[in-house]
Amino acid sequence: MKNDKIATALEAQIHACDVLGSPLTKAVLEICLNDFLTDGIVATLTRGWAGDPLDDNVPLRLAGFIHFSALGGDAGLRPHFASCGGTFQAQGKDALARAVLDCFTRHEADARRFFRRTPQTNETGRTGVLLVGFSEIARRTGLPLNLAEMGASAGLNLLFDKFHYQIETANGSLSWGPRDSALTISSQWRGASPPPLQSDIEIAARVGCDLFPVDIGDAEARRALEAWVWGDMSERRARLLAALSIADNAPPKLVRADAAGWVAAQIMNRPRGQVTVLYHSLVWPYLDVSQRMAIESSFAQAGETVTPDTPVAWLKMDHDHVRSFSHLSYRLWTGENGPEGEHVFIGPCHPHGADLELRDVFAES
Ligand SMILES: C[S@@+](CC[C@H](N)C(=O)[O-])C[C@H]1O[C@@H](n2cnc3c(N)ncnc32)[C@H](O)[C@@H]1O
Structure with a gap:
């Protein structure tokens, strides 16, 4: 059975992305919401979530996995992410939707494994x-x-x-x-x-x-830390990368x-x-x-x-x-x-x- 609280959580996070100024993450989550409502791969992935999807940041985990995959080299996703040298444009949303759903479908097991991570930044x-x-x-x-x-x-x-x-x-x-x-x-x-x-x-x-x-020092953990910073938040990403380069030496x-x-x-x-x-x-x-x-x-x-x-x-x-x-x-x-x-x-x-x-x-x- 579909968990309606997932849709509510996605709507709330879409609004938050709007307020916080991340059109890319907003678009990724709108794609997730549409797919969830039509019983697609996002519904399969989130079905039976045990806790409260908003408190557990389910939308951030979905968006986090997509960014993690883009940073990992997903060719369909990368052109939309500033963090990968791309740009998000509203007219590119259909192509982004195909890339997001394709990524979840091809990497379902990896996505489930990623969802066990707690959204965790270091600002x-x-x-x-x-x-x-x-x-x-x-x-x-x-x-x-x-x-x-x-x-x-x-x-x-x-x-x-x-x-x-x-x-x-x-x-x-x-x-x-x-x-x-x-x-x-x-x-x-x-x-x-x-x-x-x-x-x-x-x-x-x-x-x-x-x-x-x-x-x-662990490549996956480092990529996840980068992935929790939204893919169009270039200033925050630059700060993180610079701090990581300092931490590598000490x-x-x-x-x-x-x-x-x-x-x-x-x-x-x-x-x-x-x-x-x-x-x-x-x-x-x-x-x-x-x-x-x-x-x-x-x-x-x-x-x-x-x-x-x-x-x-x-x-x-x-x-x-x-x-x-x-x-x-x-x-x-x-x-x-x-x-x-x-x-x-x-x-x-x-x-x-x-x-x-x-x-x-x-x-x-
Ligand atoms: C929002 S992050 C802030 C991280 C960092 N202090 C910063 O300003 O960037 C919250 C951190 O608190 C950690 N945390 C939560 N509960 C904790 C606890 N009981 N003991 C130690 N760390 C905890 C989380 O794992 C996470 O890394």
């Missing part, structure tokens, strides 16, 4: 916002950073100090980081005057955890772990003479209540044990829940500011890091 644009937090924590403690990222995906944001930054602010442009970096991150910081950025942020160590860490250390338990271990084993910065971007909405409570209680325990030479910071560029806005904030326990530490709300931001609305919180700290 380096977010470092254009996180940078304020890293710099402030370094400035306030005067210590090297021991970076520990929860939900790190491929770990690309652990390499933030290897990127160059061009930031537009209320006081004019500023730049930070190596000028010869393969990756330049652009962002806009509005609102209050930004704090002076530390010219040199020393990174003592960096490690990330993820339930599904992406091994960029692969970040990643472990497969649930953040809930991992955070406690990072806090317990933190080194002396460094500030341990536990941070996350766009991870909090994916955690359930018990995982969030485990993380919160690990930080509460840190507040009880912290000393001036083992400070801890919790840096978030995240939503509190799915329907709230993204924001940047941190809590810092210095060993001299009590078990609650100090919470600093820096401001709301774009979920990909394109802008940050700075609050006036820097003068007094």
Whole structure:
């Protein structure tokens, strides 16, 4: 029996693609919807989906497989994908439809295998916002950073100090980081005057955890990471490819772990003479209540044990829940500011890091 929730999920994602500006992904999903409604290969592939197709991102998995196949060399698909050197044009939609349905039909088993992957990106644009937090924590403690990222995906944001930054602010442009970096991150910081950025942020160590860490040395995993970035989103793709080229020379250390338990271990084993910065971007909405409570209680325990030479910071560029806005904030326990530490709300931001609305919180700290 056909699952009508699939059609609803496809319609919702088609609308989202329209709003987010991806005509190509919108067209791919419209093709999937038409085929589903006429009981074609898409209905065969999605029949009996066990969970909720919208919550499980079934439309993104369908579009992801098509992009994955284009990147893998599918000759019918490639001319429509900017990521493969092609262009999508509305008058080419019939040819795209033939290529999409042909791809699903010829590679049904591969498609089913691909659908088991969780849609998973790694957006380096977010470092254009996180940078304020890293710099402030370094400035306030005067210590090297021991970076520990929860939900790190491929770990690309652990390499933030290897990127160059061009930031537009209320006081004019500023730049930070190596000028010869393969990756330049652009962002806009509005609102209050930004704090002076530390010219040199020393990174003592960096490690990330993820339930599904992406091994960029594995060709399929790498291609899947590329495939989750929509095929006509050229700026995001360029950022990803540049960051991957940097990570190839200095692969970040990643472990497969649930953040809930991992955070406690990072806090317990933190080194002396460094500030341990536990941070996350766009991870909090994916955690359930018990995982969030485990993380919160690990930080509460840190507040009880912290000393001036083992400070801890919790840096978030995240939503509190799915329907709230993204924001940047941190809590810092210095060993001299009590078990609650100090919470600093820096401001709301774009979920990909394109802008940050700075609050006036820097003068007094
Ligand atoms: C939207 S992605 C964000 C990835 C990265 N932080 C970024 O900003 O690009 C969310 C990540 O959180 C990971 N994740 C979800 N639940 C997790 C958990 N309980 N423990 C560790 N990682 C988790 C997912 O596997 C995924 O890689």
